Amino acid sequence: MKKTKVAFFDFSCCEGCQLQVANMGEALLDVLDLIEVVNFREVMSERSDDYDVAVVEGSITSPHGVERIKKIRSIAKVLIAYGSCATIGGVNGMKNNFELEDIRKYVYQDSAHHFHTIPTRAVHQVVPVDYFVHGCPVYIPEFVKVLKSALSGLPYRVPDDAVCTECKLNENVCMYEKGITCLGPITRAGCNSWCVNNGNICYGCRGMVTNPAQKGQKDILDRYQIPMEWIENKMNMYNKARENDLAEEKKNNEQKC
Amino acid sequence: MDKYVVLKKSDFNGFIKSLSKTQKVMAPVAKGNNNYAFEEVSSGEEISISHIPTILPPKKYFMPQRETILAFSKKEHEWKPILEKEPLVVFGIHTCDLEGIQLLNKVFTTPPQDTNYINRMNDITTIGLECNDYCDEYASCCVMNNHLPNSGYDLFFTELSNDFMVHILTEKGEKITGGTPLFSEAQSAHHKALEQLRSKKKELFKDEVVVQNNELKELFARTVHSAVWEDIQNRCVACGNCTNVCPTCYCFDIKDDINLDLNTGVRIRSWDSCQNETFAKVAGGENFREERGSRQRHRYMRKFNYSIGKFNKYFCTGCGRCSRTCMAKINLKETINSLAGEKK
Structure with a gap:
């Protein structure tokens, strides 16, 4: 069987999600039986512009990034957005809290004029995306599932219920019972409540469920006496670029009307 | 014995x-x-x-x-139960x-x-x-x-x-x-x-609600259109906790997980919940229970109404887990009392 050529690319990110692949251990050997990696900056020096599947980590934060991702999209038959930065904007989205000019000067100081910058966008906010692997970092069992789906030409459905569903099945004591705020109730499942299983809270790195119950969630915060700002700040950490989706949705709805 | x-x-x-x-x-x-x-x-x-x-x-x-129930091989068209x-x-x-x-x-x-x-x-x-x-x-x-x-x-x-x-x-x-x-x-x-x-x-141990055991079925049968479900609709966040902790919920989902050889794989059965957004969603995007209130009502009906017709048993054991775990504090005893408090 001819191996599928896979290329890994990174935009604005820490490349930690790609490191997850390098850290897969024995399962990586099975993956490599199936694919030929032609681009992967973290683990090899070779480069190629001939690939079938592009695995893209990072968010798009510069005009140069826009051009680069468009070129990748034009070559790749399948594009996988990989990791929170790519799928929802991730921590880079925090940039959108500031005036663009201010934040550019703050980061690049005297050299700011060399760096053209745009508000942070997730990959699908620039080019069409075929598969999403959410998470910061990605949950490797889910990545493997997505990879298998992509190679079989099947869709992968990202779970659209809350992290609580998986957390409960893992029989964790609810963070709210411990008096700790957790974003599980509004965050998409699919990570097998990885963080909570290990004693941490859910930070919302997989993005929000599509239909969060706003009124109900607000009641819950009131009940546990959690100020709305806490949740907003926590959500801000990964989900700021969601505003781009909401703006796009609003625009589409207006056009329909 | x-x-x-x-x-x-x-x-x-x-x-x-x-x-x-x-x-x-x-x-x-x-x-x-x-x-x-x-x-x-x-x-x-x-x-x-x-x-x-x-x-x-x-x-x-x-x-x-989560339970593996089957192993299969696509090319050989073989399968064996597990x-x-x-x-x-x-x-x-x-x-x-x-x-x-x-x-x-x-x-x-x-x-x-x-x-x-x-x-x-x-x-x-x-x-x-x-x-x-x-x-x-x-x-x-x-x-x-x-x-x-x-x-x-x-x-x-x-x-x-x-x-x-x-x-x-x-x-x-x-x-x-x-x-x-x-x-x-x-x-x-x-x-x-x-x-x-x-x-x-x-x-x-005293009866915890204002109605008797034998009145529960009739209570739920006549309150299908009650305003109580609207109140619950506004409170439920569909986290699925109530069904996941229930001793009698038995809905499950079945998915195939193919191995990396893209030929062999296993079939896995895992718990599902009628409270999940996608539970009643079908091809074409139609969702038969889009509203969280109607999903909650369905859960209650499965415990106090439909189960009588099918098994002649209430499917609530009174363990209280659903109320104890509910983030929104939707409380089974309160729901029953509210429904019973409505005019017939």
């Missing part, structure tokens, strides 16, 4: 220790914040004799959260959960029978444990008639002042008590103490 024996409390630790050497023993252990979970134990000291219902019911041993089971003793099951297990047994032994479930069921020894006190404000075991033992166990333990009084109901149970010299025959003083405890319970 109807026989009572006693085990000295001081011998309990040794009993669990020796039992755990012959088979796996699962029992409630403390997880902090007044939460408990059934886990494997190897001594009596690890067990919380006094506990409120565990996060997940012992259902998880009969119907695991049965994951091992002999288990589950100790410390409260009467509410014993009822939950009996209801699930009914579901899975009614045709079309579930072979995997039945095989596991036959391999599990159940040891009940009496609630001497009322657990908390969420329980409604009394109105559901599950606060006293109603069968469904191999052995049943009741804590008395110095001993455990043990009711032997099955041969499986007798094998355990007969396999060790720790158990002795119950004396009349023990029987008297048990009788006293049970009559004290009649004072402690």
